[in-house]
Amino acid sequence: MEHTMSDDKGLKVSGAPNLAELHASPCYQLPAEDRRALAAVIECIEGIPCNPCETACPQHAIIVGDEITNLPIVDLDKCNGCGICVAACPGLAIYLKKHTFKEGLAYIAFPYEYVPLPVEGQTIKMVDRLGQVVCDGTVLRVVKIKKNDRTAVVHATYPNGYYEQVVNMQRLATD
Template identity: 40%
Template sequence: MLKRTGIPTDDDLEKVIPDEKRLAQGPVVIIECFQKIPCDPCAISCKLGAIKPFKDINDLPIVDFDKCTGCGTCISSCPGLAIFVIDENYSDEKSLIKLPHEMLPLPEKGEDVYALDRDGSILGKAKVVRVLKIKNKTNIISLEVPKSTAMKVRSIKVEGRK
């Protein structure tokens, strides 16, 4: 499934999602990188050592969730747009997702956008709460989503744009 469609299965995701206890503690990274390719900027970008140093350039990232603060620095370093930060503690009803976004023009803070599943299907509307523009790297959008969709929303579409 993953090789054919590029969409991870529940089994794939189970290997990269922190356990309920860690999720309940606040912001934490989720790295949905499953293909062994020569690429390692994520591990280099994390100054807290939460992404273990690669022994080989083709290694897959391994996260020490106890070291991760959910800062999001690694998100903009990833050319595969495979890194997200989830904060399940954001509010009683909503989770916060930080996700990479390369399309222009960028949405604005406070704007409602379409929240998309991994396959590009629309899950609903969600509010942009922060837009972090990063020179020469991927921008980061922070999005409020219902808790029930926090493990599904992985990109956005700005209304009125393709």
């Protein structure tokens, strides 16, 4: 069942930021709908002492700065959508997005640390920040490299009417 914004009490109650909290944070920048390339989206709004996203980015597109509790800010003009920060973030707080990958379809690449992993072409359930199912998606590819340890990065498409709501996929059942 699809939930509504009124169900979403925000970070302190649910453990996940709601859209109002994200929109109030300079950390959160949703790539414009006319942007042609994938870009990193960061949902790390609590000022925690952490900066692997900054050190991992080869383009120096993410800045935390000298004060380790600064919010990470991505410079979308520098970000080339490589995805290295997605697997580097221990908080699983970064994904890539693009509004229009194909007619009516958005693109997302998100971290996924469960087994089984999805496979290319599989239909998956896309979820919001509370883990609630929003819509179906289709897996484009799954990137699993040694350097990323056990964090796979799943690339998928989904209807772009849900561009902002979708952040990950529902965990797959184990047989």
